[in-house]
Amino acid sequence: MKIFLDTANLESIRKFNDMGLLDGITTNPSLMSKEGGNPKDAMEEITKIIKGDVSLEVVSTEYSGMMEEGKRLRQYGKNVVVKVPMTPDGLKACKSLSSEGIPVNVTLIFSANQALLAAKSGAKYVSPFIGRLDDVGQDGMKLIEDIKEIFENYPDFKTQILVASIRHPVHVVDAAKIGADVVTLPPAVLDKMLEHPLTKIGLENFLADWDKLKSQNPDIKI
Numbered sequence: 001m002k003i004f005l006d007t008a009n010l011e012s013i014r015k016f017n018d019m020g021l022l023d024g025i026t027t028n029p030s031l032m033s034k035e036g037g038n039p040k041d042a043m044e045e046i047t048k049i050i051k052g053d054v055s056l057e058v059v060s061t062e063y064s065g066m067m068e069e070g071k072r073l074r075q076y077g078k079n080v081v082v083k084v085p086m087t088p089d090g091l092k093a094c095k096s097l098s099s100e101g102i103p104v105n106v107t108l109i110f111s112a113n114q115a116l117l118a119a120k121s122g123a124k125y126v127s128p129f130i131g132r133l134d135d136v137g138q139d140g141m142k143l144i145e146d147i148k149e150i151f152e153n154y155p156d157f158k159t160q161i162l163v164a165s166i167r168h169p170v171h172v173v174d175a176a177k178i179g180a181d182v183v184t185l186p187p188a189v190l191d192k193m194l195e196h197p198l199t200k201i202g203l204e205n206f207l208a209d210w211d212k213l214k215s216q217n218p219d220i221k222i
């Protein structure tokens with residue numbers, strides 16, 4: 001399973017990229033807005049740091065604007081995936097951009113039918129938002145199971161399931177068990193995945209025992 005970071009925060013991107021954890025990045029207008037400043041600088045920097053796919057989202061809502069923005073966004077790098085919303089114009093732009101060899105991520109997917117249609121339009125990724133479904137009392141992970149089953153029934157679909165709106169580490173384990181292609185994670189979720197209280201206690205004990213040994217043999221070194 002690929003891991004993308006769902007952020008436009010350069011510090012977080014560098015931190016996790018240096019650990020070798022990142023296969024790509026997803027952004028959206030809300031994440032850009034959260035960082036402030038000029039999004040152009042962030043987009044330039046992110047596409048330089050990350051070798052894998054970087055999803056950059058259009059803000060136009062009609063076809064021609066999406067096409068113009070998509071082509072401009074693609075100029076940031078060959079690894080740019082144009083993110084379009086799950087709307088009729090979004091699907092039309094998805095079809096045109098994909099036919100021109102520009103990969104597309106269709107976002108704001110909340111049903112299996114929407115994922116099916118985005119795949120038909122040639123999307124490289126579909127982004128079902130599972131946390132937002134959980135928020136309104138629907139089972140977000142059930143949607144991932146359904147999309148996985150549908151895509152497996154039709155091997156001609158090459159569209160990848162990119163699980164978005166992930167809120168906690170259990171979402172990640174569940175998505176991996178289902179066999180989702182990608183999870184996109186807020187930095188805080190990736191931080192939590194790294195940690196376990198027994199790892200922390202275990203390391204403290206190792207170091208305390210080493211200090212005991214060192215007090216008896218001050219010259220020892222590893």
Ligand code: G3P
Binds near residue numbers: 006026027028129164
């Ligand atoms: O990529 C966007 C998606 O992950 C949104 O997440 O937490 O705003 O529902 P959230």
